[in-house]
Structure formats: C-alpha cells, structure tokens
Amino acid sequence: MESFDEDRMIHLYLPDDYLTSNKRYPVLYMFDGQNLFSDEDATFHSSWHLAQAIEERQFELIVVGQECSHTGNDRLDEYGPYPFADFEAKEAFNGYGDLTMDFFIHELKPYIDEHYPTMPQRETTWIGGSSCGGLMALYAHIVYSDIYSKSLVLSPFVSPVEDYLYLEAFYSELMQDNQMYISWGALEEGKHEFVKETKIISNIVSILSQKGMKFHLNVKENGRHCEQDWAQECNEFLEFLFE
Template sequence: MTQFHEQRTIHMYLPDDYLYSQKRYPVLYMFDGHNLFNDEDATYGKSWNLANQILWNQKELIVVGQECSHHGNDRLYEYSPYPFADEELQAMGEGFGEGTMNFFIHELKPYIDVHFPTLSQRETTWIGGSSCGGAMALYAGMRHNDIFSRSLVLSPYLIPTSEYFLLEADHTNFVGPSSFYISWGALEGSSKHAFVQETKIVTEIANRLLKKGAHIQFNVKPEGAHTESDWEQEAPVFLNYLFQNE
C-alpha cells in the first residue's frame, strides 16, 4: 500500500477452472480478507467460510480480500473515511479510508485485472465488507460509484460517523445503476438503543440514496449478531443479490 508504506496480504477466491475455462469473471473486492475463507486466518478463529458458500450456491466470481492492519486501532483509522471518536473503543482519529480506497482503485484493481481473468467494467466490479468494512463498502459505493456498481454493506459501523455519511449521500451522483445490500441485526450493539440508532441512520442514508436512483435491499435480522458466523449464514442471500437482475 504505497500511500501507507506498508505491505498487506491479499486473500483470494478463484474458480477452480479459471486457468483453462477461458471465462472471465465478475470481481468482489472485500475488506478484512483474513476473515473470509479459513478459520485459522480469522481474527476470532471463525471465518465466513466464503469459498464453500460460493461453491454451494453455484456462483462464478473472483473474490479479492485485503487484510487489514492488526496494529492497535489502525484498522479503525484505515477503514474510516471520516474523522471519528468512539469512547467505548477508546479510539479517536482522522480516518484514512480514502487512502485505503486509493490502494483498492489505483494499485489493487489494476493488478488483479492484469493478472487474472476479470470482467473489469463497472457493472461487474463490486465491493463488500462487514462492520468497519461495511461502512467502507457503503462509502465506496457512493464516493467511487464510477468503479463499483454494487456494494455489500453488512453490519456497518456507522454511529460515530453518521453525519458524514448523510452528507456523502446528499452529494452522491451515480454515473450508472448502483445497488446497495444493507443488513444489520438486533443483537449487534451493547443495547437495544444501539439497534434503534443503527436502524434510524441506515434508513435515512438509504432514503437519500433512493432519491438519487439507487437500488436498496435491506436485510434486518431480528436475531442477528455482530459475528463471522452470522455473516456466513447470510452468504446465500448476499451472493444471490449480487447476481440478480434489477
């Protein structure tokens, strides 16, 4: 990552026959790549099991997951596009999310498009993540909708930066059809009040994006928790969303 003077592991899923099928595939870029595929790589010992979910749901795509920083609160700063403060996490920072997006757009995507059989156009370039990564996927789908046409926004971490996201939605102009899958659960925060807050924020952002012509699909989960196990269970729904015709 040139801007941060760091190197990061990239975790990828490729169809088994990609070397000889002569097919080209849509690409889903994701945050927290270490949590996607293997339990032994995952921060809390449980992954999304995403490779098997893709196979079981018979989807053909490439997934490119960027591993986050594991130093202190650096992940929070790299995966926030705006200044934020969170007393519970004892974190306060400027937010370097746009620098992260510069890496995705100007370094990672060009490399992937050169070295792998991608469908590189906007319509088949997607982005997704959960928690801070979900917030980044929402941001990317707004600020960089010339690159990404579909965003998977799972359990987004929005409360500390909600006003910035609302302003971003107001200033977003879509260059083509843009879609957002947004999910969150009632058991994610420390209280029911957090769920009410999250619901209010997400709904208001979505309303503003709908006025701009975006397609939105909500998935509100009454028993949803903020865990990799929950996002794994959700995989059939969001994978189908990526491939559905609007």
C-alpha cells in the same frame, strides 16, 4: 500499499478452472479478507466459509480480500472514511479511508485485472465488508460509483460518522444502475444502538433512493455483530450479486 508504505496480505478466491476455461469473471473486492475463507486465518478463528458457499451455489466469480491492519487500533484509521472519536476508549481516529480506497482503486484493481481473467467494467466490479468494512463498502459505493455497481454492506459501523454520511450521500453524484445490500441485526449492540442504527440506515437509504440507488435490506431479528452471523448471509448476498 503505497499510501501506507507497507505490505499487506491479499486473500484470493479463484474458480478452479480459471486457467483453462477461457472465461472472464466478475470480481468482488472485500475488506477484512482474513475472515472470508479459513477459520485458521480469521481474526477470531471463525470465518465466513465464503468459498464453500460460492461452490455450493455454483456461482462463478473472483473474490479479492484485503487483510486489515493488526497493529493496535490501526484498522479503525484504515477503515474509517472520516475522523471520529471513541469516547469510551478516550481515543480519536484520523479517518484514512481515502488512502485505503486509493490502494483499492489505483493499485489492487489494476493488478488483479492485469493478472487474472476479470470482467473489469463497473457492472461486474463489486465491493463489500462488515462492521468497519461495511462502512467502507458503503462509503466506497457512494463516492466511487464509477468503479463499483454493487455493494455488500453488512452491519456497518455508522453511528460515529452519521453526519458525514448524510452529507456524503446528499452531495453524491451516482452513476446509473447501482444496487446495495444492507443488513444489520437487533442483537448487535443492544436495543438503543439498534434503533439508532436503523434510523441512520433508513435516512441514508431515503437520500440515495432519490438518486436511483436500489436496495436489498435485510434486518436480522436475532442478528449479532460477529463472523458466525455474517457467514449465515452468504447465500443471500451471493443471490443478490447474481440476480
């Protein structure tokens, strides 16, 4: 990652026959790639088992997961598109999300398109993530709709940057044909936070709907803020990508 002057692990899913099939595949770029495929790699030892879900449904795609920083709270800088303060932790974060997206767009995507049989056009280039990664997927689709046509926004970390998001959505100039999957759960951070999160997401949906964005909303009555619950959504968001 030139913007951060460091190396980073990329977790990659490829169809078994990608070398011999003569097919090209859509590509889903994901944040927190260490949590996608293997419990052994996952931060909290529980992954999404995404490869298994893809194979069970016989979908054909490439998944590219960028592993987050594991140094202190650097993940919140890297996956924060705007600066914000955490008053409980008494810590401020710089919001280096633009630098992260510079890596995704100008380094990672060109490398993947050069070395693997991708469908590189925006119609088959998608992005997704959860929590801070969900915030980044939301931001990326709003700002870079010329690159991404679909996004997966799971339990996005929106509360600290509410006003920034409203302004970003209001002034955005979206390409045509955009679709966004958003999910959030009632048991993530308590009732008060769920009500606030629902308000913020509803306002963003309202703004972007007027610009032509289409939405698949999934409010989870018993949804928690954890990998186990996001794993349970794999079938639903994969259906969304391929519908």
